Structure formats: C-alpha cells, structure tokens
C-alpha cells in the first residue's frame with residue numbers, strides 16, 4: 001500500500017474514501033447482503049471501511065511468511081486489502097456461493113495485488129486451517145459456530161506447529177476467545193469514529209501450545 005494514498009485517505013469522509021479505494025483497486029465490495037434470511041439473528045455480509053481494514057492489517061504486522069485467512073470473506077474487501085501486502089497467500093473462506101463468486105471476480109480484477117488470492121466455498125467450522133498464520137473475523141457468526149471454529153484452529157496447531165495471530169472485529173462473542181487458554185489477548189481498540197466506531201481485539205497463540213483436552217481447548 002502506498003503511503004501517499006493512505007495520507008490522503010485519512011482526511012476524506014469514509015464514504016468518499018471507500019468509493020475512491022474501490023475505483024483505484026478496480027473492485028466492488030460495498031453494500032449489505034442478507035446472507036441467511038431464514039434465521040432471526042442474522043450475520044449479514046458487511047465490511048469495514050478501507051481505512052479501518054488497513055489499520056487492522058498494520059496492527060497484525062504481516063510478513064512474507066504469513067498466510068492471511070479471512071474467515072467469512074464475503075465480497076472480499078479485507079481479503080483484497082491483505083493481498084496488497086507482501087504475504088505468502090491470502091485465503092478467503094465463505095459459505096455463500098453468491099458471495100464467493102463476487103469475491104473471485106474482485107480478486108481477479110484487483111489492481112496492485114502482491115500476493116495470490118484463493119477463495120474457498122466452505123462452512124468455516126469445516127475448514128482445514130493448517131495453512132493459515134493470521135486469521136481475521138469480522139463478527140461472522142454466533143458463539144456456537146465461533147467455538148467450533150476456534151476448536152479447529154486449536155487442532156490445526158497440533159497438526160502444523162506454528163504461532164498464529166487473530167484479529168476479531170466487532171467482537172460480540174469475545175468471551176469465547178477468552179475461554180481459550182491457548183490464546184492470549186494482545187491488544188484491543190476502537191476503529192472508526194462516532195456511532196460507526198467498531199471494536200477490534202487482537203490475539204495470539206500461547207507458546208508452547210497447551211495440551212488439548214477436548215471441547216473448548218484448555219491447559220491441563
């Protein structure tokens with residue numbers, strides 16, 4: 001990401017800034033999509049501003065060895081932003097076939113891409129997380145699914161030993177992460193301003209990884 005563009009971006013109203021980013025990158029990720037109209041508590045597709053996404057990406061200190069995984073990537077805004085960084089790969093997991101198709105089309109059109117992008121249509125609770133090192137969640141699901149996803153993430157550390165980091169935006173179910181003794185909270189802040197401000201919390205795996213004791217992972 002070029003520092004000049006970021007400097008200008010900081011002074012623009014968010015809507016205009018988002019519009020300009022989309023034009024610049026050649027992608028289209030705006031709007032809200034009702035992904036599960038049949039359920040009462042819905043976890044729709046929506047995305048944070050480019051400004052917030054970039055701030056989050058900076059906070060996780062991506063390196064060339066990292067594989068960034070957006071769990072519930074929707075139309076792929078955060079995924080495309082991560083692929084502007086010098087990472088090994090950017091992977092998006094998305095349950096909705098329609099949103100996967102949009103994310104793939106955005107990935108193909110993205111200007112300035114530095115890393116390969118892969119979009120996988122899958123339920124997050126069934127995905128194999130061994131490849132990933134940095135995981136992003138923008139409040140994609142409820143506590144029960146989040147628990148299942150964290151269990152899979154934890155198991156993936158046994159299968160492929162590596163330190164991982166997690167950024168959780170709009171962390172409505174943060175207590176689910178707090179219950180994981182294999183995770184340590186490293187930071188949290190409010191992203192954005194006024195009524196649109198969104199909390200983001202940051203986590204990393206504890207080393208050495210505690211022994212898995214089934215269900216929610218805990219140390220013995």
Ligand SMILES: C[S@@+](CC[C@H](N)C(=O)[O-])C[C@H]1O[C@@H](n2cnc3c(N)ncnc32)[C@H](O)[C@@H]1O
Nearest residue numbers: 035045046047072073074078095123124138140
């Ligand atoms: C709030 S949007 C986040 C979009 C994206 N991460 C971003 O920041 O640009 C949450 C996404 O998670 C997806 N999702 C919800 N439950 C899921 C599940 N169990 N497995 C995979 N994707 C899921 C939704 O379809 C939606 O696109």
